[in-house]
Amino acid sequence: RKEVEQDPGPFNVPEGATVAFNCTYSNSASQSFFWYRQDCRKEPKLLMSVYSSGNEDGRFTAQLNRASQYISLLIRDSKLSDSATYLCVVMNYGGSQGNLIFGKGTKLSVKP
Amino acid sequence: GAVVSQHPSRVICKSGTSVKIECRSLDFQATTMFWYRQFPKQSLMLMATSNEGSKATYEQGVEKDKFLINHASLTLSTLTVTSAHPEDSSFYICSALDSSTSPLHFGNGTRLTVT
Numbered sequence: 744r745k746e747v748e749q750d751p752g753p754f755n756v757p758e759g760a761t762v763a764f765n766c767t768y769s770n771s772a773s774q775s776f777f778w779y780r781q782d783c784r785k786e787p788k789l790l791m792s793v794y795s796s797g798n799e800d801g802r803f804t805a806q807l808n809r810a811s812q813y814i815s816l817l818i819r820d821s822k823l824s825d826s827a828t829y830l831c832v833v834m835n836y837g838g839s840q841g842n843l844i845f846g847k848g849t850k851l852s853v854k855p
Numbered sequence: 856g857a858v859v860s861q862h863p864s865r866v867i868c869k870s871g872t873s874v875k876i877e878c879r880s881l882d883f884q885a886t887t888m889f890w891y892r893q894f895p896k897q898s899l900m901l902m903a904t905s906n907e908g909s910k911a912t913y914e915q916g917v918e919k920d921k922f923l924i925n926h927a928s929l930t931l932s933t934l935t936v937t938s939a940h941p942e943d944s945s946f947y948i949c950s951a952l953d954s955s956t957s958p959l960h961f962g963n964g965t966r967l968t969v970t
Contacts, residue, residue, distance in 0.1 A: 777959075785963075786962060786963050787899065789958045789959070830899070843889060843904075845901070
């Protein structure tokens with residue numbers, strides 16, 4: 744089993760749709776979780792951290808399920824500008840170093 | 856918010872030459888910096904983890920003698936691609952960690968083209 748797995752997509756959705764991405768991780772001791780967004784030929788940008796209690800930022804909701812070892816990202820009322828690749832990132836810590844595991848990303852394409 | 860500056864953003868070099876890429880954390884001290892490579896339509900691939908004052912840890916399959924990493928201070932890490940070849944053409948991105956629990960901050964990336 745890969746350390747971090749995501750459905751590569753692409754997810755093709757119409758504007759206004761609700762879309763959900765899941766990401767599973769294999770290390771039950773993983774400590775921090777994030778969703779990054781990467782536009783074509785650009786660097787990844789932090790979209791949101793994922794907390795155990797779940798967190799929401801506008802149209803975006805992230806949730807963590809430690810028992811099942813997955814995190815999710817829900818995007819409501821999709822906009823054309825949401826088209827990007829969404830990267831799930833899991834971080835494990837040993838001392839002062841972060842061991843960072845990236846998912847391969849899920850591509851989202853929002854159509855008019 | 857925390858900013859990571861990566862320079863240059865784009866470089867074209869001839870085969871056989873060396874290229875140095877700088878990654879600076881502008882408003883925080885980064886004890887750990889990461890270097891990634893991304894080929895077109897592929898995901899980010901971690902090349903190495905750079906810790907200030909110690910040798911970098913390279914991922915399997917990444918040649919440490921070809922990709923020289925120096926993390927001489929808490930705000931600067933450099934990646935030197937030595938004797939570059941066309942197959943080294945890629946998008947190189949650095950990121951920095953400013954505490955053990957915060958998310959990563961990424962540089963803007965360097966697009967390297969080796970002719």
